[in-house]
Amino acid sequence: MDCPLPISRYDKIVMGHGSGGTLSAALLRQVFLPAFSNDLLAKLEDQASVTVDATRIAFTIDSFVVRPLFFPGGDIGKLAIHGTVNDLAVGGATPKFIAGAFILEEGFPIADLDRIVASMKAACAEAGVQLVTGDTKVVERGKGDGVYITTAGIGVLRPGAALSVHAVKPGDRILVSGTLGDHGIAIMSTREGIEFETKLESDTAPLHGLAAAVMDAAPGLRCMRDPTRGGLSSTLNEIAAASKVGIEIAESALPIRPQVKAACEMLGLDPLYVANEGKLVAVVPADQADRALAAMKAHPRGRDAALIGKAVPEYPGMVVMTSKIGGSRVVTMLAGEQLPRIC
Amino acid sequence: MDCPLPISRYDKIVMGHGSGGTLSAALLRQVFLPAFSNDLLAKLEDQASVTVDATRIAFTIDSFVVRPLFFPGGDIGKLAIHGTVNDLAVGGATPKFIAGAFILEEGFPIADLDRIVASMKAACAEAGVQLVTGDTKVVERGKGDGVYITTAGIGVLRPGAALSVHAVKPGDRILVSGTLGDHGIAIMSTREGIEFETKLESDTAPLHGLAAAVMDAAPGLRCMRDPTRGGLSSTLNEIAAASKVGIEIAESALPIRPQVKAACEMLGLDPLYVANEGKLVAVVPADQADRALAAMKAHPRGRDAALIGKAVPEYPGMVVMTSKIGGSRVVTMLAGEQLPRIC
Numbered sequence: 001m002d003c004p005l006p007i008s009r010y011d012k013i014v015m016g017h018g019s020g021g022t023l024s025a026a027l028l029r030q031v032f033l034p035a036f037s038n039d040l041l042a043k044l045e046d047q048a049s050v051t052v053d054a055t056r057i058a059f060t061i062d063s064f065v066v067r068p069l070f071f072p073g074g075d076i077g078k079l080a081i082h083g084t085v086n087d088l089a090v091g092g093a094t095p096k097f098i099a100g101a102f103i104l105e106e107g108f109p110i111a112d113l114d115r116i117v118a119s120m121k122a123a124c125a126e127a128g129v130q131l132v133t134g135d136t137k138v139v140e141r142g143k144g145d146g147v148y149i150t151t152a153g154i155g156v157l158r159p160g161a162a163l164s165v166h167a168v169k170p171g172d173r174i175l176v177s178g179t180l181g182d183h184g185i186a187i188m189s190t191r192e193g194i195e196f197e198t199k200l201e202s203d204t205a206p207l208h209g210l211a212a213a214v215m216d217a218a219p220g221l222r223c224m225r226d227p228t229r230g231g232l233s234s235t236l237n238e239i240a241a242a243s244k245v246g247i248e249i250a251e252s253a254l255p256i257r258p259q260v261k262a263a264c265e266m267l268g269l270d271p272l273y274v275a276n277e278g279k280l281v282a283v284v285p286a287d288q289a290d291r292a293l294a295a296m297k298a299h300p301r302g303r304d305a306a307l308i309g310k311a312v313p314e315y316p317g318m319v320v321m322t323s324k325i326g327g328s329r330v331v332t333m334l335a336g337e338q339l340p341r342i343c
Numbered sequence: 344m345d346c347p348l349p350i351s352r353y354d355k356i357v358m359g360h361g362s363g364g365t366l367s368a369a370l371l372r373q374v375f376l377p378a379f380s381n382d383l384l385a386k387l388e389d390q391a392s393v394t395v396d397a398t399r400i401a402f403t404i405d406s407f408v409v410r411p412l413f414f415p416g417g418d419i420g421k422l423a424i425h426g427t428v429n430d431l432a433v434g435g436a437t438p439k440f441i442a443g444a445f446i447l448e449e450g451f452p453i454a455d456l457d458r459i460v461a462s463m464k465a466a467c468a469e470a471g472v473q474l475v476t477g478d479t480k481v482v483e484r485g486k487g488d489g490v491y492i493t494t495a496g497i498g499v500l501r502p503g504a505a506l507s508v509h510a511v512k513p514g515d516r517i518l519v520s521g522t523l524g525d526h527g528i529a530i531m532s533t534r535e536g537i538e539f540e541t542k543l544e545s546d547t548a549p550l551h552g553l554a555a556a557v558m559d560a561a562p563g564l565r566c567m568r569d570p571t572r573g574g575l576s577s578t579l580n581e582i583a584a585a586s587k588v589g590i591e592i593a594e595s596a597l598p599i600r601p602q603v604k605a606a607c608e609m610l611g612l613d614p615l616y617v618a619n620e621g622k623l624v625a626v627v628p629a630d631q632a633d634r635a636l637a638a639m640k641a642h643p644r645g646r647d648a649a650l651i652g653k654a655v656p657e658y659p660g661m662v663v664m665t666s667k668i669g670g671s672r673v674v675t676m677l678a679g680e681q682l683p684r685i686c
Contacts, residue, residue, distance in 0.1 A: 010453060011452060011453055011454065012449075012450050012451060012452055012453060013447045013448065013449055013450060013451040013452075013453065013456070013481055014449060014450075014481075015449050015481050015483065016481075017447065017479065017481045018447070018479065018480050018481025018482075024479065027453075027479060028479070031453065031456055031457060031460055032460060032477060032479075035460040035461060035463065035464040036443075036460075036463070036464055036467065036473075036474040036477075038473050038474075038475065040473065040475040040476070041473075041474060041475050041476065041477070045476075047476060048440065048442070048475035048476035050439070050440050050475060050497070052395065052398050052400055052439065052497065052499055053397075053398040053499065054396075054397075054398070055395050055396040055397070055398040057395055057400075057497075059440055059442055059475060059476055059495075059497060060442065060476055061442035061443065061444045061476055061477060061478055061493070061495050062444060062478045063444040063445070063446050063478055063479075063480045063493060064480075065446060065480045065482050096393070096395065097391065097393050097402055099391070099402055099403065099404035099495050100379075100404065101404045101405060101406040101493045101495075102406070103406050103408060103446070103491055103493075104356045104360065104361070105356065106355075106356055106357060106358050107355050107356060107357075108355060108356040109354060109355055109356075110353060110354055110355060110356065110370075110374065111354065113356070113374055114374055117374055117375060117378040117379075118378060120378065120379070121378040121379060124379065130379075130381050130383065130384075131379040131381075131384060132381065132383040132384050132391035132393060132402060133383070133384065133388075133390060133391035133402055133403055133404055134375060134379075134384070134404060135404055135405045135406055135493075136360065136361065136367065136370060136371070136375075136406075137361050137406045137407075137408045137491075137684075138356055138357075138358050138359075138360045138361025138683070139361075139408050139488060139491075139684065140358065140683070140684075142485060143487065143488040144486065144487065144488075145482060145486040145487075148446055148480075148482075148491070150404070150406060150444045150446075150478075150493035150495075152402075152404050152442050152444075152493075152495030154393070154395065154400075154402060154497065156395055156396065340481070340483070341480075341482065341483075
């Protein structure tokens with residue numbers, strides 16, 4: 001990844017360091033990677049693949065600080081389970097076990113905690129995972145924001161699975177499993193008090209089933225990612241940088257709901273940068289693209305799947321979008337903060 | 344565990360819910376256990392033992408919200424690595440992989456983050472673990488407190504290891520690996536501005552080596568715990584409740600530094616309730632107690648180890664301490680909050 005805004009310009013944390021874009025990447029490269037240098041961390045996948053004895057397992061962690069805690073289509077608890085399940089699933093692993101840690105603010109209503117925990121329970125059941133260990137801490141009023149949840153997860157890697165954002169080759173096709181930006185716009189609309197004629201909900205959902213279907217259909221699958229914080233643009237830029245390929249996408253091919261488009265215009269947002277919490281980006285060899293797309297469309301969570309572009313040998317590390325009117329523009333990574341605390 | 348203060352008395356989170364005592368236990372029993380009911384979670388160990396394919400691994404998670412972030416003998420980063428390493432070690436596992444998630448407050452100095460990360464790096468190296476995956480989130484100023492760190496860990500269980508707080512039998516001996524209360528008093532002294540003639544530091548340390556030495560010396564080992572939040576009293580009460588035995592300890596046998604004793608008197612604290620971050624409690628069959636104690640004393644982290652008591656058939660679920668002047672008193676679990684944000 002490029003770091004166009006070097007961290008040295010900042011001596012204090014700014015909200016943009018949490019954006020999932022270039023500032024987040026800069027913080028990672030300048031502070032965390034040099035310290036914890038090891039091959040596993042340096043791969044920058046959404047999960048680490050480790051071998052314990054002879055078993056290959058995937059291991060991941062994410063903190064969730066979304067606000068509001070409850071939003072159309074979900075809540076922080078559901079998001080925390082789905083996020084961790086999905087980080088395992090996109091790595092080619094079957095999610096198995098979850099650990100959950102809660103940082104509670106003094107004064108937080110226990111009734112709200114009950115709702116969140118019930119939601120996590122249902123999400124675990126749907127994803128076929130067990131929450132097996134946990135922790136709770138309490139901080140004083142004004143030192144938190146209700147509840148922050150951190151979930152870690154373990155999954156079993158499929159035999160032979162070696163998905164990697166470094167594995168993409170020119171000619172490969174880029175698929176997305178459905179409409180873009182639903183989660184981010186559902187959250188922002190709630191915060192801004194925007195109402196739609198038709199209900200817009202977060203797309204938060206577990207992707208293990210869809211991911212398995214894609215793996216079955218396309219044995220040559222290069223990599224999968226869930227385009228969460230930072231949106232599709234961050235995911236594609238990460239793939240382009242890691243695999244040293246260019247990526248071309250067609251604006252006309254992007255599945256976006258009309259109300260998301262409208263809200264983006266109203267809020268001055270670009271749907272390419274808006275978070276998704278139940279969508280899969282998959283990169284497959286060209287000759288397996290049709291089968292992979294068909295497998296997505298046949299799955300309940302992939303009905304709006306689309307082929308949106310391809311990897312090219314030109315301009316390695318860059319993402320270029322051809323617009324509906326024929327022009328083209330570089331899709332850079334989100335620099336700072338567009339939507340803070342979206343997950 | 345008993346829940347003398349039922350959660351129904353509270354409809355909002357209070358600081359005591361983070362104490363590690365009865366209020367924490369009540370929150371766990373009323374909110375979390377019913378939701379995520381499964382045999383693994385219900386064991387209430389400090390780590391979950393799960394089987395992935397044929398490999399038995401231990402899995403744990405903890406959030407760290409200690410304040411101040413830097414204290415004599417350590418910092419939040421060191422504590423986060425040690426805490427997770429130790430939760431694996433006391434379960435009979437060799438710690439292998441760590442995941443780290445950071446919740447950063449807007450405005451937090453990156454120089455402080457660098458110091459914390461460097462400290463985590465050193466702690467990982469000392470404990471022989473790799474930090475292989477991570478996450479960072481940023482929250483607005485006033486919604487956090489500098490940085491909160493959540494660490495999850497994976498370890499490989501020793502073949503045959505089946506340590507459990509449910510396994511203690513009457514007659515078993517209770518060992519502690521060193522002086523009590525050093526971490527909690529180091530933190531509280533810093534907060535309160537108390538100075539000692541001799542330096543008092545947190546005992547934060549990795550316990551995997553010491554734990555392995557005890558397992559080697561005492562093959563009949565019943566269980567180990569690190570008496571962190573809630574102190575020795577919480578650990579012993581948990582063991583007594585889980586194994587349905589009484590536990591008798593002798594005040595005169597407890598290793599406590601003079602300056603910790605003095606500070607406890609000054610602050611109105613009981614050292615039995617003060618957190619440790621580098622001490623091991625081990626329960627062993629009577630005939631293996633000498634060997635286990637010798638193994639502790641032979642280890643650099645166990646030089647002040649002591650045999651402090653035994654399990655008895657009388658008063659199951661209770662902990663009783665005979666005082667230096669011959670009387671005895673029930674050592675109850677910490678009810679509410681004694682030392683908030685100690686870890």
